[in-house]
Amino acid sequence: MSETPDPSWSSTDPGTKRTYHHPIHPDGPADRAMPVMVVRGVRDGATLLTLAGVHGDEYEPMAAVQRVFAALDPTTLSGTWVAVACCNVDAYLAAGREGPVDGLNLARVFPGTPEGTLTEHVAHCLTEDFIRHASFLCDLHSAGRIFRMVPLAGYIMAEPELTTIQRDAARVFGLPLVWGTAPNEGRTLSAAYAHGVPAIYCETTGAGGCRDEDVAAYAEGLRRLMIHLGMLDGHVQPPPDQRLVEDPTPESGHLQVKNVTPVDGLFRPAVDLYDKVAPGDLLGRVTDLFGNVTFECRTDTVGTVILVRHLTRVNAGDSLAVVIDMDQTTTRR
Numbered sequence: 001m002s003e004t005p006d007p008s009w010s011s012t013d014p015g016t017k018r019t020y021h022h023p024i025h026p027d028g029p030a031d032r033a034m035p036v037m038v039v040r041g042v043r044d045g046a047t048l049l050t051l052a053g054v055h056g057d058e059y060e061p062m063a064a065v066q067r068v069f070a071a072l073d074p075t076t077l078s079g080t081w082v083a084v085a086c087c088n089v090d091a092y093l094a095a096g097r098e099g100p101v102d103g104l105n106l107a108r109v110f111p112g113t114p115e116g117t118l119t120e121h122v123a124h125c126l127t128e129d130f131i132r133h134a135s136f137l138c139d140l141h142s143a144g145r146i147f148r149m150v151p152l153a154g155y156i157m158a159e160p161e162l163t164t165i166q167r168d169a170a171r172v173f174g175l176p177l178v179w180g181t182a183p184n185e186g187r188t189l190s191a192a193y194a195h196g197v198p199a200i201y202c203e204t205t206g207a208g209g210c211r212d213e214d215v216a217a218y219a220e221g222l223r224r225l226m227i228h229l230g231m232l233d234g235h236v237q238p239p240p241d242q243r244l245v246e247d248p249t250p251e252s253g254h255l256q257v258k259n260v261t262p263v264d265g266l267f268r269p270a271v272d273l274y275d276k277v278a279p280g281d282l283l284g285r286v287t288d289l290f291g292n293v294t295f296e297c298r299t300d301t302v303g304t305v306i307l308v309r310h311l312t313r314v315n316a317g318d319s320l321a322v323v324i325d326m327d328q329t330t331t332r333r
């Protein structure tokens with residue numbers, strides 16, 4: 001497990017694990033190189049790519065891949081597990097969702113370009129050096145500093161055969177909610193789709209923290225995914241109480257466009273995660289600094305609150321909450 005400047009994860013010896021820093025490009029800033037963990041099994045098998053830190057303030061994914069790397073025994077593994085332990089180092093160093101160098105959202109610029117700014121370089125490097133070589137992508141996120149969120153595994157709904165592969169993997173990961181949505185441009189999942197690599201993403205609590213139960217659920221989800229992909233021995237089933245929601249309407253996967261405040265101010269939620277709401281119910285209020293209510297946010301849909309704004313200060317255009325209808329569930333076994 002030595003630190004080595006070798007940029008190629010694929011040259012890891014069978015039955016070993018190691019870490020190294022992967023340069024964004026040959027002339028890229030060394031202090032923004034991506035920390036990579038590789039565990040190569042003793043037998044051939046799938047290559048599972050796991051991404052953490054696409055957004056720099058999402059800590060549960062970073063802690064979860066550390067836990068899996070420490071625990072995973074290469075002599076029990078078939079194939080290769082590759083984890084980028086922090087994709088967006090510039091954002092991580094600033095404790096922000098986006099990095100200060102260009103302010104771009106890494107989850108909107110895939111597949112990236114070698115001609116662009118730092119974040120576009122990172123997307124290009126992830127696409128070319130990692131995603132296109134994987135047999136499965138699992139991109140781990142959380143609600144970060146700004147939101148808190150119900151743990152979920154998501155996927156895009158594309159061709160039926162690919163959708164089935166992705167849905168099955170998302171279900172087996174084991175989180176309480178599984179969410180299929182329309183494809184979006186610019187995501188890691190879009191880059192995976194372009195290269196024919198099945199993919200899921202996950203979200204969890206965030207709220208500026210790193211709850212141990214969320215880290216444990218992610219680490220266990222990755223272990224379950226490896227079993228599902230034939231990389232570890234065992235047998236896994238989705239949990240019986242899991243909810244499956246599929247919404248193929250355009251923009252369905254865009255969280256930050258719903259229940260948006262038109263004004264700046266202080267947001268105080270009136271609901272919490274898992275609350276059931278009906279059209280007209282209050283989700284929260286925005287006030288000015290004198291306490292005057294400047295915006296009342298009410299839901300226009302029936303459903304369950306899956307995301308709530310956590311950071312109190314809001315700017316006009318910020319999303320305050322997301323409600324989805326979990327009861328139009330089709331739970332498949």
Ligand SMILES: [Zn+2]
Pocket residue numbers: 054055058107141142
């Ligand atoms: Zn994220």
